[in-house]
Amino acid sequence: MAYDYxxxxxxxxxxxxxxEMTVRGKTCLVIDRRDxxxxxxxxxxxxxxxxxxxxxxxxxxxxKEVWDYMNRFAExxxxxxxxxxRIHDELYNLPFNMNTFHELWGVITPSQAQMRIRSQIVKxxxxxxxxxxxxxxxxxxxxxxxxxxxxxxxxxWGRPCNELPxxxxxxxxxxxxxxxxxxxxxxxxxxxxxxxxxxxKMLTGCEVKLSTDFKDVAxxxxxxxxxxxxxxxxxxxxxxxxEYRTLFxxxxxxxxxxxxxxxxVVNYTGDEVAYTRIIxxxxxxxxxxxxxxxxxxxxxxxxxxxTEGAEPYYPINDDTNDALYGRYLxxxxxxxxxxxxxxxxxxxxxxxDMDAVVAAALxxxxxxx
Numbered sequence: 001m002a003y004d005y006x007x008x009x010x011x012x013x014x015x016x017x018x019x020e021m022t023v024r025g026k027t028c029l030v031i032d033r034r035d036x037x038x039x040x041x042x043x044x045x046x047x048x049x050x051x052x053x054x055x056x057x058x059x060x061x062x063x064k065e066v067w068d069y070m071n072r073f074a075e076x077x078x079x080x081x082x083x084x085x086r087i088h089d090e091l092y093n094l095p096f097n098m099n100t101f102h103e104l105w106g107v108i109t110p111s112q113a114q115m116r117i118r119s120q121i122v123k124x125x126x127x128x129x130x131x132x133x134x135x136x137x138x139x140x141x142x143x144x145x146x147x148x149x150x151x152x153x154x155x156x157w158g159r160p161c162n163e164l165p166x167x168x169x170x171x172x173x174x175x176x177x178x179x180x181x182x183x184x185x186x187x188x189x190x191x192x193x194x195x196x197x198x199x200x201k202m203l204t205g206c207e208v209k210l211s212t213d214f215k216d217v218a219x220x221x222x223x224x225x226x227x228x229x230x231x232x233x234x235x236x237x238x239x240x241x242x243e244y245r246t247l248f249x250x251x252x253x254x255x256x257x258x259x260x261x262x263x264x265v266v267n268y269t270g271d272e273v274a275y276t277r278i279i280x281x282x283x284x285x286x287x288x289x290x291x292x293x294x295x296x297x298x299x300x301x302x303x304x305x306x307t308e309g310a311e312p313y314y315p316i317n318d319d320t321n322d323a324l325y326g327r328y329l330x331x332x333x334x335x336x337x338x339x340x341x342x343x344x345x346x347x348x349x350x351x352x353d354m355d356a357v358v359a360a361a362l363x364x365x366x367x368x369x
Contacts, residue, residue: 002221003029003207008214009228011039012354013343013361015202016069017226020365022205029220030203031212036196037203039228039344040313041354043194046253048293050194051281055247055301056265057195058284060185061355067187069358073198076189079286082180083265087147088272095182096144097175104143110176117141117174128166135166140174151271156303157245157316165318185355190284225336226364228344230312231328235335239328242349243321244312248302250275255295275300315349325349 005021007014010032018028036042040054058081061067070076085092093099101113120141122134129135132153136145149172150161157164181188191198209217214229227234232242254260264283268275279299306312315321332340341364345352352360 001027002223003027004223005029005226006217006220006222006224007031007206007226007228009039009226009344009346010034010037010199010203010208010210011228011344012041012199012357013228013347014039014226015199016358016361017341017343017365018206019202019204020362021368024368026368028206029209029217029222030206031209031214031217033211033213035211037208037210038196038199041195041199043196045194046251046281046297047255047295048290049282049295049297050285051251051297051299052194052279052284053251054249055299056279056284057354058183058188058190059354060183060188061353062184062186063355063359064187066355066358066362069362070191070198073201074191074193077192077286078188079190079264079284080188081182081265082263083182083267083277084263085148085152085267085269087151087268087270090147092148093180094148094267095173095175095180096140096148097180098178099180100144100148104147113176117144120144130166131162132164132166132168133161135169136161136172139169139172144172148269152267152269152276155271155274155276156314158303158305167317190286192285224339224341224368226341226343228342228347230346231325231332231342231349235328235331238331239324241308242312242324242328243316244306245303245314245316246306246310247313248304250300250302251297252299253295253297257296258294260296260298275302277301312346314351315345317350321349 004026005028007018007028007030010030014030018030021028041057042053043050044053083094085094092103101107105116107113107116117140120143122137124134124138129138136149153161260280261278265277265279267277281297342348343361344357
């Protein structure tokens, strides 16, 4: 059978694109190498709790079109992301706001906090920040950098901050109000019932093959290929490997404990533990939690080096990797011409929030004849 679209990846980009094409009467074959749909937004029930299997996914956006689109497939709760940072036995509110500054220094007013930060700022030796450490110190000073940025970032990227590019931290949002809402976005929440039912609704009317790799179906006739995997893998690593960081998720069900940490997300910003954060999934169900469900489920996120065969999560967008991606893009376009559509964070080799993925998928669909 010939298809209009072969869509590689049943994550958010692939599902949105497939839905839009299907309602226009196009035929779509959607494949995924995993044994489930949803990509990294996949959620599953454990002891009656919706678990974010591949890390916390809080939908937030200022794009009303995208928000309204997602709400066609599910009702969202009113969860607001207000993480806590823990270093040893000290706790700080995130994002950096007046609560954080009061916890750090005992200051009460915005002017007091601004004065303390200005007194700690370290200007780069050569005028412009040459690495992430110099960038952070020039923006927030020593206390915030040492307690809340340095070790967390080094765990996340597997490199010392003075060896990471300054561009990773282009700015550090400092809020001089008592506001613990992590996102500035107008719309925010988590779908009641999790993300997996959304993806399944989007894929209604499509043919879906799971546990299937692109090479297994590469010979199937189709008008176009929508590819959301790593572009270097698509091109058989002819020019070498793009670099990523990956994550190991250590999930525990704690049936005899009703509450592990009192918050959905606690970041561990010190170097005393290997994980960067612990997620307690029941707290994502804000306002919709079933009081009859006992116990809790937690996940520790541990960044580890990426090796071939591991799941790539975070592209390392330094000059070398971005240049290599550009070369792969030229080769892919030459090989597939107008038949190839690249999507998602892997196809585009850049980190993308969920709303940006949805918007990009909708735009790609609009451009199709």
